[in-house]
Amino acid sequence: MAANPVPGVETRSAERGTEQPAPPTGEQGTPAAPRGLPLFTRLFLLILLCALPPLVGLGWKMMDTNAAALQELVRHLHRSIVGDVQRSVRGELARVEQDLEGISQILFAPGLGDDATRYALAGSRVAALGNIDFVTLYAPSGQSVTTVKADEVPDPRVASRLEPALLEALRASKGHLVVQGVHANAQGGPVLEAFYPIVRDGSVRAVLGTQVKLGELCALMGELGERFLGSRENVFVVDRERRLVLHADPARVAAREDLSRHGLFAALSGDSSFSTDMAAISDFQLDGLEMVGSLEALSERGWAVAVQQPQSVAYASLSEMRRSILTALAVAALVALVAGLLGARQLTRPIRDLVAATRALAERAFRGVGERVTRRGDELGTLGRAFDSMAVTLEAKEREVVTQTQVRAALSRYLSPDVVDLIVSNPDQLRLGGERREVTILFADVVGFTKLSESQPPEIIVALLNELFTFATEIIQRRGGIIDKFIGDCVMAVWGSPQSHSDDALRAVQAAEDLRRWLDVGNRRWRARWGIEIQLAIGIHTGPAVAGNVGSEKRMEYTVIGDTVNVAARIESMAQPGQILVSEATRERIGDSGVELVPAGERQLHGRTAATRIFEVPL
Template structure:
């Protein structure tokens, strides 16, 4: 460049200012930006390809995990129901065999996935089949073969899963058996067939919602025969999937008896497919998901076409304009790209002073980007602080109260509001005598385990833990969030807790040689709910005569008894018919008698 080509402002030592990016691109020839644009475009494509592939694999893993949790949860529920039926068959005080069988029949009729249960002797001989009235007599083996008996012996008191077959109504069912133990030995065996229709429907829903087709999620056994599929008829027919491309690519131990996972690309009916599978090793099953590559990467193809089209236009402009000025314009873009990538990795760094001090559009963009990064960093700190506050408060308060405190700090003042609530009191019967006979460490461990499961049951039914009073649990429904069926929820929570106590007592007998009983009282009525205490120390609770009545009902309840007041009974609607009148009671400190009801076992 000769002296005549130097701009007069530069020759006089004056730096040009205020030149727009559009002017620079036009004067310095836009084609200079072609190489960095091409590199940036291809880098964007490569980055998005890797990100999209990982996203697809993550989706597949998530779907496999959802199916695994659903299958395990359903089998755990069946095991719990069979254990409960065993309680009805052998628990003392329930009358003759005919009465017990009638109770079991009523319970079976209320279940959605079981139509019958067959009682077998320890040697495998069939004793009695109990079914719902509307169900035809099922076909069950009169005697269990040695393979099933051996599996039951090895199960150590857990559910034994056998084969999938077509049920009496044509739909697929899963044959399961559950050993009833007494003193460590077999007492009897319960067998039934679990309907697989709901799980098959879940397969179809997941496939249609996330993978584009209902048949893209399924489960097979170690013989590669269908166990779960969106089409139940194919499961009932035990369709063989051993020639499916996803399984043909497997090598090594592929019997699904050990934990394993695999991903594979294969062809299915002329389509390029990608799939993943993971074993349910305890059952010898495998959960599989598949998806056409064209569907999974549809957005990638559109992105490539858009980027290539943009690059083509840039190339035409570059060929017409020339090659000067590229380096002058690429480094601000690279700084912005680097800052953007850092931002995507949650590193809130700026683009640097070399960009922000510019007077053109890139400088404006850099300053705006730095402002955005600072704002995002501030917001993230606020979110982290709120999350930490929620985590800390959740150890002392119920989730609803935590959300109320964190979301509305302005409501942290003394006072409350009048609401209709349902109070729940549960107390350990004979706790003083138990405390005298056991070390304090055992008592604390037992109470912690009891309170943990009680909290889970109460919160699952929509209630909140108001407080723990020694060995007593006080829970409330109707505040801070109310439901139309709060009274029913409280009664259901009491039933759930009483049922769970059978399991807890079994563990405590094995661990410490002790067991406990709970007395539970439930009452519905008006109370004031809000913050009580002082400005420096307060707690969210309910105050009123309703609390006193519920506490007195609990104190009058016998071990294992759930007493419900007439006010709660009146709000149960059709469910109130299940309750048994328990007479009128004279509560301490009240002149009027209170009519009570008992929730039967």
């Protein structure tokens, strides 16, 4: 903006190296006294005075708001990680409790034979578990009775008698798992001593003791720390004595490292035994670094989950955000100086949008700054688009967490935890109303079961079926299948749902061969025990089916439905004792896999007009 020239004064541009205005001359040719600041300078100072203070104030407000929002996001991240650890620990201990309850059913359920048989069955069950190598049975008095384990597991070192204080804690636990200290096992890995009271008719009938391997949970600590906090060392669990229970380094857990001098625990006051629900957030120093950390109690175990992170890492984006804001303020100041008061006023509008969006972000509203900012081509537009991108990413992450939580809540009503984890990892595998997919169905039926039921007491029949179904389940699951249902003396298994593999048909045939081979061992045992033996007739067919939910809103079942299921059942009904029959569709899926199949001719299946080619798996 330029001022009108002063009368009698020659004016030239003062910029780009041009000459300065010629001073006025007096009567004797001497320079006249200056008449004050030029209008350009006064206008510059006026604009500077009017525009810069509000802009600077807005900038500081944005930086403060963003700092508060970032601090809240860091706290939210820490709470999320603590929640994941708590759910994982509780889930692992719940699985251990379920496993021990299953073993107690084997040891004390009626109809499973004498003690030697029960111990053998319990040992087989223990061998199938991944986090437990042995189980020791104690009498109600605390005296050790026996230890069941897999054959390849060395004899563990266990207490011959339980302490009175532990027995009292088991009686007061109301049938729930009681955990003791962490120590190193024979291989040097960390294990958690756990004891489970077997309660019958309101009293403790026996106690099961075991050692839970903590390797997987320690690996989870490292994975969470490395993925979200920049270091595997930044997530750990301590007991009430501040000794490590879980950490990314299993050796430190096995050594029971003492962290009582850790700076994070200085924030605790009052009851710091972790026996009640409590949480703490603190800034502290660790090895010369400024840290920020969170602590939350796992009160039912007397433990605490700790999360820590260097402030330079946690608030790394704050410096970049401040630089971006300062850059935007500088640009805004230049535009205000060139465009005047009107331009300065227009410039503050997008800044106010950014402040509002930042406040919304602090409240986790995750909304953008609006097109009025993002369509700009200057630094404010760059900042707005970066802000919008950040808001979209945060909203997507939160939606993903909510979706997974809803899916888990829905599926846990009727599916096992393993199947729930499988489907949640890929939600597209499960849709309302089911989905059409190719599956392989296996039916295995006990031949002559009606005659056998007439000749034997029902207790023997129940014991025999329980043992048969136990090992059939292990075999089918080891081959990648799932048990769809037990129909009387018949087992229906499915491959290809909810997760499919390219060799599902081959897996089903291999499972059938494993069943037939195992039945030789089972028959020897049953022949020696009861003087009876059984044979299985097995039929396998591959084809399309609908996998989905069947039932009502209060009781649902995940199953497969279709003609493929009926064909597999018809093939099984034609099989002779000990015979495995396979349809032509299954044989085509197997291909040149090395499995020998012998043509058994064409068969007319009940209820079907076309003949079906059948193949047999020879002995």
